[in-house]
Amino acid sequence: xxxxxxxxxxxxxxxxxxxxSRREALRTxxxxxxxxxxxxxxxxxxxxxxxxxxxxxxxxxxxxxxxxLNFALTLExxxxxxxxxxxxxxxASTLSAPELNAIQQVSKHEAAHVQFLTAVIPSLGGxxxxxxxxxxxxxxxxxxxxxxxxxxxxxxxxxxxxxxRAYKGQAGxxxxxxxxxxxxxxxxxxxxxxxxxxxxxxxxxxxxTNNERGDLPPQSQATYDGEEAINGSVSSPAATEAFDEPLxxxxxxxxxxxxxx
Amino acid sequence: xxxxxxxxxTLSSISQLWEASTRREFLRVAALGGSAILLxxxxxACGDDDDGGPVDPPPDSTVTLDLSSDPGVLNYAYALEQLExxxxxxxxxxxxxxxxxxxxxxxxxxxxxxxxHRDFLAGxxxxxxxPDLMVDFAGANVDFASRFSVLSTARIFEDGxxxxxxxxxxxxxxxxxxxxxxxxxxxxxxxxxxxxxxxRPGTRDFAGDDVVDPSxxxxxxxxxxxxxxxxxxxxxxxxLEIIS
Numbered sequence: 001x002x003x004x005x006x007x008x009x010x011x012x013x014x015x016x017x018x019x020x021s022r023r024e025a026l027r028t029x030x031x032x033x034x035x036x037x038x039x040x041x042x043x044x045x046x047x048x049x050x051x052x053x054x055x056x057x058x059x060x061x062x063x064x065x066x067x068x069l070n071f072a073l074t075l076e077x078x079x080x081x082x083x084x085x086x087x088x089x090x091x092a093s094t095l096s097a098p099e100l101n102a103i104q105q106v107s108k109h110e111a112a113h114v115q116f117l118t119a120v121i122p123s124l125g126g127x128x129x130x131x132x133x134x135x136x137x138x139x140x141x142x143x144x145x146x147x148x149x150x151x152x153x154x155x156x157x158x159x160x161x162x163x164x165r166a167y168k169g170q171a172g173x174x175x176x177x178x179x180x181x182x183x184x185x186x187x188x189x190x191x192x193x194x195x196x197x198x199x200x201x202x203x204x205x206x207x208x209t210n211n212e213r214g215d216l217p218p219q220s221q222a223t224y225d226g227e228e229a230i231n232g233s234v235s236s237p238a239a240t241e242a243f244d245e246p247l248x249x250x251x252x253x254x255x256x257x258x259x260x261x
Numbered sequence: 262x263x264x265x266x267x268x269x270x271t272l273s274s275i276s277q278l279w280e281a282s283t284r285r286e287f288l289r290v291a292a293l294g295g296s297a298i299l300l301x302x303x304x305x306a307c308g309d310d311d312d313g314g315p316v317d318p319p320p321d322s323t324v325t326l327d328l329s330s331d332p333g334v335l336n337y338a339y340a341l342e343q344l345e346x347x348x349x350x351x352x353x354x355x356x357x358x359x360x361x362x363x364x365x366x367x368x369x370x371x372x373x374x375x376x377x378h379r380d381f382l383a384g385x386x387x388x389x390x391x392p393d394l395m396v397d398f399a400g401a402n403v404d405f406a407s408r409f410s411v412l413s414t415a416r417i418f419e420d421g422x423x424x425x426x427x428x429x430x431x432x433x434x435x436x437x438x439x440x441x442x443x444x445x446x447x448x449x450x451x452x453x454x455x456x457x458x459x460x461r462p463g464t465r466d467f468a469g470d471d472v473v474d475p476s477x478x479x480x481x482x483x484x485x486x487x488x489x490x491x492x493x494x495x496x497x498x499x500x501l502e503i504i505s
Binding site for chain 1: 377423428430433436440441443446450452455458467468476478
């Protein structure tokens with residue numbers, strides 16, 4: 001991996017556009033911002049700007065709806081390529097019929113989500129982020145991801161449970177647009193259906209108890225941290241199952257980062 | 262109570278919605294953001310005017326869900342959670358013959374979650390919460406001794422619950438309430454997937470093409486639609502009035 005946070009390079013144009021545009025507008029007037037936006041959208045974002053973007057996130061700047069959708073698109077790119085690669089690889093022939101049914105259906109949905117978001121973002125005046133280059137071995141941590149069904153399904157569960165929490169965490173950031181909000185919720189519940197099925201195929205319950213990752217590798221723990229939160233007055237394992245918890249954009253990017261080459 | 266209003270429609274049964282004229286009117290009203298008034302299915306239709314209506318329970322027991330405010334929307338969710346909790350409670354009182362240990366655990370866990378959802382919303386709403394609703398499963402021909410009947414009904418509740426929360430999210434004004442609803446709906450979606458897989462194990466039904474569209478989107482229903490067309494309303498005998 002050549003940078004600390006490569007994913008930020010792929011996701012930042014819109015955030016950067018706003019930041020730089022705002023600064024430029026203050027200094028020279030708004031007329032320059034269009035050219036800057038065009039330049040940023042076309043170029044791969046230099047490392048220095050990625051660092052600025054990191055600072056923007058650190059300051060908890062509320063992302064725009066396009067930012068959120070590009071964030072979602074990045075996750076969908078990841079899921080889509082993961083399942084397509086799996087179905088085309090050696091691992092596919094080792095899956096049971098129920099496993100294959102599930103992965104094929106999930107893969108179909110993730111491809112549809114990529115297509116959907118890629119169409120929606122321009123309709124809002126945004127530019128879809130470029131698909132990152134993925135490394136599902138996570139730099140060698142999961143060398144048999146596309147040949148060993150245990151590894152493949154373990155990562156599938158991690159990605160789906162993360163996806164649920166990622167969309168949940170962004171609902172409030174797109175709430176100003178009812179159409180986008182509803183669509184995001186409609187994707188959110190599909191991710192939850194996926195998660196439940198893959199969990200059960202792996203011998204887990206369909207829902208998450210406390211912050212338990214079950215038999216997943218330690219690298220997956222961040223996907224479950226915080227799920228033990230208590231909502232309301234009932235404190236019990238069942239009460240933690242009854243509510244899924246959100247993740248912030250930063251938390252999700254940290255989970256995804258090892259899989260970005 | 263409704264005859265003169267152009268932005269409301271009164272329905273006495275789900276089947277009425279399938280009549281073309283009623284359905285057109287319903288969709289027209291729904292498109293205007295208008296209200297749908299649900300009359301319980303167990304009572305005869307009252308016709309087009311307001312001279313009929315339910316006779317039992319008395320009209321003054323009508324529960325109003327004012328969806329123009331967050332408490333109203335959360336009460337709508339509370340109504341659905343009451344229904345789900347009542348269903349699974351009854352399921353667990355006498356599981357259908359031949360139930361496997363795995364199925365019993367699933368239904369017990371889901372029932373526990375729904376009771377937690379119901380009680381959580383009751384606590385969050387406090388004095389703003391609606392009364393306990395009357396539900397009737399026998400009148401809707403649920404056979405608790407039949408695996409197929411129980412699981413099919415559970416599927417209606419879970420798929421319908423997902424669609425209801427998905428459709429109601431935009432009605433919530435406070436993002437904290439939206440987040441709370443989001444915490445619940447994904448668990449409902451997990452339930453839906455599990456119930457569907459119990460019905461048709463190992464298939465693609467957990468996220469079947471009947472509930473997920475070609476764009477990969479789950480269902481999202483307007484409140485009036487949920488209480489009519491999704492089949493959820495048939496189990497509630499308390500008259501509900503929805504105001505948008």
